[in-house]
Amino acid sequence: MEDEYKAVLEKKILEESFIGVVPKAGSDPELGDLKEKLEKSALFSVKDLKENIEDNEINTLIAKIDYMDNEYEVEIRVLEMTDLLKRSVESYNSLSGGYFSGYMEKINQSSSMIMTKMFYDNIPIEAYHLQLKVLYTLSSDNYLVVDMSAYKLLEGEQLEMIASTNIPPSPGIMYSTHYVPENGVAWLHTHGVRRFGSVEFEFLNIKNELAEKCNNILNTVVVNAIVNGPKDEEEVMKIGYSDNVELEFAWIRWEHAVDVLAQKGLFGKKKSFIGDLKDRTLENGELDEHTRPSGVLLASIKGELKNPNEYKNNFGDNMMLYYSTDETIRMSLFAKENFYYFENIFENQKNSNGWSFLVKIGCRYEEDSEERFEHMWFDIKEITENTVKGALINTPYFINDMKNGEEYELSREDMSDWIIYTPSMTINANNVYMYNKLYNNAGSERNS
Known part of the structure; x- marks a missing residue:
């Protein structure tokens, strides 16, 4: 077979x-x-x-x-x-x-x-x-x-x-991720990804306190797989950068992972954990949907694949994740096409308590004589026809002459994403229709 x-x-x-x-x-x-x-x-x-x-x-x-x-x-x-x-x-x-x-x-x-x-x-x-x-x-x-x-x-x-x-x-709406916690550890797994010519993806036996960071990494892997196709089994992927450490992961099939990640108990017997075979078996003994092809993500540390729990000291708050060039282009086009929503809501709510308006900009720098971009978020204070002005809220990894908290005027052409935080919800280019439902169309109409 x-x-x-x-x-x-x-x-x-x-x-x-x-x-x-x-x-x-x-x-x-x-x-x-x-x-x-x-x-x-x-x-x-x-x-x-x-x-x-x-x-x-x-x-x-x-x-x-x-x-x-x-x-x-x-x-x-x-x-x-x-x-x-x-x-x-x-x-x-x-x-x-x-x-x-x-x-x-x-x-x-x-x-x-x-x-x-x-x-x-x-x-x-x-x-x-x-x-x-x-x-x-x-x-x-x-x-x-x-x-x-x-x-x-x-x-x-x-x-x-x-x-x-x-x-x-956004590929983020094209699949779902389920979070299943038990006894201090969690099982994260996707549904809907195989139809894109990929395996599903999972994290197994990770500590609960790492679940949010691992979910962000999982989403990055899935989005890149949907847009550009999945990597091969055990092929190392550079996922991002955190606390001066490059985050690298690879996937192995779940059938192997449940054995690799099981901890040994008394007399060397492997302990059961959430997401192992028992959780993929129906009451009648038949195997369920979760036994179909699915790749469990492991951290690649010094050439060895290990439980991501060993990365715990490197999952900082300033994690930067890598998306493919194709996905970055799609995000940028989508953000710019829908930026009129952002502008109109900004004009109506910029002085309201509990609101903040963020734009992600690809900031240019040079490495090995090549032009590159570091995509960072800015808290917007002013919008003109061609630019946005705002305070940098990230700490740059690669651009030494930009500082967290300082204000910059930037070209709208370099925009790759935007987000609005309100007292009741988070609005982005994908769900901006929600603003109309909550705030009675107050300023979100397209200018004719």
Whole structure:
């Protein structure tokens, strides 16, 4: 039997992506109407549309779509909102910490869900974006997006924002990370990453106090894998820099990791811990979803792969994590395209208590006769047509003539991200639609 890990990494095995929407409309969508919407869409070009007919009724549409010079196939069904589907949505809400609880009563009253299935061949991040654009084309007014592959939910307003641009959304919304603590240690693991031609990723048997830092590292590895493809097993990745130490990690398959990371107890017997085989086995003895290909991240220290707990003295507060060039470009384009939100909210709330406005800027420096960028955050005090002025809140690693706390005027062209802290939430380029919901559209409109 072929090694499943190798088959996943070589894209010989592709996992389907199942994403649906729960429309607000009272009546069930008709496949004939959905077909017409697809054919008229300005977001992509439908090259072929087939109907799968059973019992004299169309139950599936199969669309071949040209998008960004690539061809993709999407299957579309209208599903009855069964008790099983409702329980799935409720479980995803629980995994989110109950964030979507306000929608649950409406979901329980809904009668249908529009479901799509895709394989992410060609460019995976582009394929994900297309799948959401197809869903928005089929239904533009929705309660929730239900990402069954990632066990997560998105709000209907966020789908509208994602579909309105040709810049893919943050890879951070394309998967979920589950945190499972027990006896002072934690198991972090992802869902939804395999559909991008990668293994899932995990941290096992890490100390609880390191969970937040390890989660940031996990997110960096996953985002880079989604955008540029995963690294091979045991291939060392330079993840970031912290307290003058370069952070290096590699992954090994979970089947090996549970053995490597187990501590020995009495008479040399290995101790059980959260995330080992017992937690990947159902009550009936069958193996569950967590036994599929998944890579456990280990720290590479002096050429040896070790438990990340040994990095504990190097996980400082000024950790800098590396994203790929492609992801940095995407972030920059997305931040600049949506900066008008930041500007308008800044003008309305800059003097309000409890608000702060941060912009990340790629600051130039030279190393080995090459121009490089150190991306750092600035607390913004003033915005002009071409620049932002603010105080540096990081301690630079590579630029000696810039100091934490000092103010600088910087070009908006070098922006790579932005964030707004409010008394009640954190706003960024990906969730800025939330401002309208909380603050009644006060100054977040696009200037015409």
